[in-house]
Amino acid sequence: MKHALNVTREADFAAWYQAVISEADMAEDSGVRGCMVIRPWGYGIWERIQKLLDQRIKETGHENCYFPIFIPLSYFEKEASHVDGFAKEMAVVTHHRLIADGKGGLMPDPAAKLEEPLIVRPTSETVIGTAMARWVQSWRDLPVLINQWANVVRWEMRTRMFLRTSEFLWQEGHTAHATRDEAVEETLKMLEVYREFAENCLAMPVVAGEKPEHERFPGAEATYSIEAMMQDGKALQAGTSHFLGQNFAKAQNIRFQDKAGEFAHAWTTSWGVSTRMIGGLIMVHGDDDGLRLPPAVAPHQIVIVPMLRETPEDDAVLTYARELRAELLKLNALGEPLRVHVDTKAGKGKRWAWIKKGAPLIIEVGGRDVAGGNVSLVRRDRLYGEGGKLASAVLLRADFIGQAAGLLDEIQLGLFAEAQARRDAAIVRVEDWAAIEKHFTGGEDKVIGWVEADWSRPTGAALGAVAAKLKALKLTVRNTPVGATAPTGTCVFTGEPAVERILIGRTY
Amino acid sequence: MKHALNVTREADFAAWYQAVISEADMAEDSGVRGCMVIRPWGYGIWERIQKLLDQRIKETGHENCYFPIFIPLSYFEKEASHVDGFAKEMAVVTHHRLIADGKGGLMPDPAAKLEEPLIVRPTSETVIGTAMARWVQSWRDLPVLINQWANVVRWEMRTRMFLRTSEFLWQEGHTAHATRDEAVEETLKMLEVYREFAENCLAMPVVAGEKPEHERFPGAEATYSIEAMMQDGKALQAGTSHFLGQNFAKAQNIRFQDKAGEFAHAWTTSWGVSTRMIGGLIMVHGDDDGLRLPPAVAPHQIVIVPMLRETPEDDAVLTYARELRAELLKLNALGEPLRVHVDTKAGKGKRWAWIKKGAPLIIEVGGRDVAGGNVSLVRRDRLYGEGGKLASAVLLRADFIGQAAGLLDEIQLGLFAEAQARRDAAIVRVEDWAAIEKHFTGGEDKVIGWVEADWSRPTGAALGAVAAKLKALKLTVRNTPVGATAPTGTCVFTGEPAVERILIGRTY
Incomplete structure (x- = not known):
């Protein structure tokens, strides 16, 4: 049986992974070492992840803020075990000006060398801890519950799109508490937020648990992770939550006066997930025809492809497609209004392009559909019918509208069940x-x-x-x-x- | 008359500006040169700006994506006038590793010097143009309409929070078109999006117009701006939209084959607004009691302050406050559900804290209000009554709920009208x-x-x-x-x- 990608999971899983990213227009090499360009379809998935996870982070009492991308070198020298863990591969800013090099090009200006080098943040514990030390004086100032959506940089020698890139996007939560118990509770609460998000939104079954001692975050007393199984049987660490004890609070002097007037160090946590989750999505749900997206994180849940032939009939087809979209936009699925796109671009092969991108439901409408009041439906999760032919079903337009939200629910649950069964069997x-x-x-x-x-x-x-x-x-x-x-x-x-x-x- | 800030606009506008930022907990010095920490209240305003502007950017057909933070030095050498404009103050990454310095500290590893320095993006025309050159082959690939929300860095010698910081947050739109007319139309369309957003969401009257030749963006054929007048009579450039002609397309080789089969360079635009807008908000709407926020961008539109006395009565007060919030959350104002916060933190002076933060409506509830079914309302836009006393009105709870959405509309329009009258008179x-x-x-x-x-x-x-x-x-x-x-x-x-x-x- 022929598939849309020119390499299968079975033949070469790594090459298949790259093919999905490329054929689904998710990301590409940027020409900048270790950094990728996240294209609209890939970034749209990240926006969905941000929206759904941000809701959960706020519902659990956290507020977003923003800290500098640059961290002075000396901040890394304070927390010894943190330095050991991170002081290897980081981007170091040493100059603040370029000048002409006298050969028609540019070079760093030797006269503009920084007194203290700045590090492009690999993570923000040190700079956020320094701020917490300013903010926290009394037990009334605790807990501090904050989160940041940001880019971070860890210089990587071998990179792989979404899974390991020198620059990546993530959220990092940082909290400070008055007691050990509260901080442990927070660590486990956010681990559970990640588990629930991964399973209900990404349809990705995960095992939440504690990492062994030697794989802890540098400076942490305990590190927890969610682990997902990819279709090649490998594990992907898809999110982590760290109980930092008083280690960072001591290094950064986050101290408070308790109700009895005694001074004590706070207990801190940190937790994060990144664009790596998108790599997990691909490897859990993708097939030999490309990406398959759970409806909760699909930028478009339903894509309507009008068949345009550059004839006067096109107007009626376009109108039909747009009216269908308007009807669908009135509906809700998975707790939100439907996301429906009409693809009016010029060119052929649009339906297969959306199959490769993993849109959950793809509707094609042509002149015959307009005349009959029909739509032609392809479900991305059940692409082929008997005999290996593309399973395109003709439905009455009204019937499709009636079923649309239910189909999206079904696909969301179906993708999870499929991944869970595969994981459990392995x-x-x-x-x-x-x-x-x-x-x-x-x-x-x-x-x-x-x-x-x-x-x-x-x-x-x-x-x-x-x-x-x-x-x-x-x-x-x-x-x-x-x-x-x-x-x-x-x-x-x-x-x-x-x-x-x-x-x-x-x-x- | 005594006010909440210890400096007035009249006495020292610059010191007043810093006092608002500090007293409203919007941002603070980070300890990292030229970079600020944006605290939750300041970042919450930015999140509102992002949400409302992102909607408008998407409604006009643009898609978000993400490009690397690092730009190779050589990219800046391609477009001569762009280099002249930007090749001054930029953060330059020269090393990718730290090692122990032998004195208990860390230093950049001389063995890990980059062959080509990387620049922390001051703006992304060069790296996005390079991507567009890959994406655009035929007229069918045009227009390319993309936007990026990101951090950028321009090394600034004299910084001022929100107005001019070395790192700032912004959105940068970048588009490529088949014809000059289309690109000019796009430039003006986004200028109008900015004007409408500034006036309707920020309640900030602006003048949209073309900058003179010597203040154009480096490499642009025309630069347009929106200009707002601050309360000290100075102008703040609050957003720009650039028609780049074919300059960047030629430097970066963004070429396409038109319908007739001829090759031509694309016409490009770029446009952006940044966290600087928050500085504008402060200086347009703030008063001697702190910030005043237009309801459309207030993270909390209504803050309910339960008066807690650490007595058994507190439970009833808290329940009353939470029930009031639940009722208010069912309402809409300015096209969205109300945003209502119950401030349960320990400590005194909470009502004045929210006045300084500029929450549009502040409700205090104590035991007497619970008994009488009342609320005590302070409108941030009409703080003082006759005799200079704080104008706190007691209303029946049901009456307040009935009026709440209308009051928010009124405050939004009132702040705009006040700023417009002041600007026009000046x-x-x-x-x-x-x-x-x-x-x-x-x-x-x-x-x-x-x-x-x-x-x-x-x-x-x-x-x-x-x-x-x-x-x-x-x-x-x-x-x-x-x-x-x-x-x-x-x-x-x-x-x-x-x-x-x-x-x-x-x-x-």
């Missing part, structure tokens, strides 16, 4: 190391998913040994799922009594 | 240079507004002479208003026949 329970070795020696390209195992939660050198053992098989501990069943056996690594259940898999 | 028609000299020799601190004059639209050296003459009085030509009355006399500078009517004033 998680295997193992009782010992031999089973892990056996499971993961099927070659890197085979879809072998994750294993669930019990361990003794080793720390320090013992954990290092476990990580090395896993690394030899290109494996990592993904997380300890929140609310997992209590372990029953012994640790698959140490043979000691197990204390936790963990997930192990390959990753990006 | 524009004086002059017939010759002597009248200009006389008008503007009242000292820089006096509110002397603008003058309207006719000129011969000199160019080149003659224009330079005019600019110098004006500069001696700290004056500039603001713009040639779109649709202004035809000139009647002779040029106030050259004595030649006048061809245009212009506005002249001081600025920021």
Whole structure:
């Protein structure tokens, strides 16, 4: 069977991923090292993510604000473990002026060298912590619950669009609390916000859980993640929530006077998700015909393609398409008014272009439809009928309008159910190391998913040994799922009594 | 009469401006040179601006996308006049790694010096033009209508919050068209979008017009602006729209094949507004008690302050406040659901805090209000009653709910009318240079507004002479208003026949 992309998931998953991005006009190389151009369709998905997640962030009491993109070098020197974690690959601003180089070009002006270099933010804990130290004096000033939507830069040697780029877009939440318990509660609350958002909006099943010690955010006391399984069986860390203890508060002197008049350091958290989520969307829902978008995050949920032939009949077709759109705009699905687009661009192949872009419902209307009061409907989630032909159904216009919102609900739930079934089928329970070795020696390209195992939660050198053992098989501990069943056996690594259940898999 | 701020507009306008920003918790110094922290109340205003303007940008057919923050140095060398205009103060990234400096600190790693320096975007014409050259091949690919919401950096020596900061937030629209006429139409269309937005949403009267030749955007064939008058009589350029001709298209090779098969360069435009608009809002509407926000851009339109005394009675007061909010949320004003906040924070002086922040309607409720089914209302636009006392009116709760939406409409229109009357009264028609000299020799601190004059639209050296003459009085030509009355006399500078009517004033 022939598909719209010239490479299949089965043949070359990495090449397929790039093909989806390119054929769906989501993003492209910018010509600037490690940075991508996010094109309107890709950015439209990000706008949907922003809108839906921002609602949730505000409903949980957070306010948005904005901090500088530049962080003075000295800020990174304050929090030792944070420096160790981040002081590697960052964009460093050293000059504030260009001058003519005398050869017809430009160069940094040696006379305009900064006294202290500025770092383009890789994350904003240090600069936000400094502000919190100004804001927080008394218990009345707590909690501080803020969030920022911003661009950040981490110089990456090997980049992949959406998954790992030198510049990316994200939100970073930062909070400060009077007690440890409150900060832990906040950390887990935002983890749950991410889980609910990923599952209900992105239709992406995720496992929320705690990362092992050696994969914590630098300076954190605990790091939690949501982990999604891609169609090649690999894990994608799609969001993180960190309990920072008092480490940052001490480094940045976020102190307050409690009700009894005693001074104490605040307890802080941070949490973020990024444009990486779009990479996850592609790899969870895409197929060999391109992207498939859950209606909740589709910039257009329904695309109407008028078949224009540059004849006088075109006017009637266009009017019909626009009236259909106007009717549909009166409806709600998934708690919001429908998003409907009429594609009036010149040129052919428009229906397949929207299939590749993953619009959930695609309507074609031509002169015959106008005469009959019909529409031709393609569902992106059920593209082919019997015999492998494109399943284009002719419906009465009124019937389609009556069904439209329900179809979008159905597609949203259907994509989630499909991804969940696939993920669940690819998680295997193992009782010992031999089973892990056996499971993961099927070659890197085979879809072998994750294993669930019990361990003794080793720390320090013992954990290092476990990580090395896993690394030899290109494996990592993904997380300890929140609310997992209590372990029953012994640790698959140490043979000691197990204390936790963990997930192990390959990753990006 | 005593006011909430410790400095008045009359006494020291610049100090008053900073006091409003500080007392309204809008923004603060970040500790990072030239960059500010935009706090939740200031950022909330920006989010309102984004939402309302983004709607308008999309309704006129534009799509959002995202381009890299870094622009390779060589991109700036392509368009000569653009380089001359911008190649001065920019943040230059020269290294991509930090290492330990051997003295317990960090330094840029000499081994990680970039082959080509990267510039933190001061504006994105060059990188977007490069992308357009990839996207545009045929007339079918035109027009390209895109917009970006982003941070940009222009290294500024003297900064002022919101008005001139090294980093600022803005939107930049970039379009490419097949014909000159279409591009000119686009330039003027977006100028009109800005005018309508400024007047209807920010309640800020503006004059839309063309900037003189020497104040054009580098590389533009024509630059248009909207100019607002601040309460000290100075002009603030609050938005610009540029017709770029084929200059950028030629430098970046944006070429297309027209219907006849001939190759031609596209015609491009760009247009932007920034966080500077928030500075304009403050200086147009603020008073000696702080900010006054037009309801359309107020993050909270109605703030309910329950008077809490840490007694058992508090529960009833809180419940009453929350029920009132729930009722108000069912209402619409200015085309959107009301935005209502209940301030449950601990501490005193909350009503005055919201007055300083400029919330349009402030409701206080205490035990007596609960018992009587009342609310105590303060209108931010009519703060004082007879005898200079705070005008707090007791209303039946149901009456207030019935009036709320109408009051917000009234405040929106009232703030505009007040600003318009003040501006119009401060524009004086002059017939010759002597009248200009006389008008503007009242000292820089006096509110002397603008003058309207006719000129011969000199160019080149003659224009330079005019600019110098004006500069001696700290004056500039603001713009040639779109649709202004035809000139009647002779040029106030050259004595030649006048061809245009212009506005002249001081600025920021």
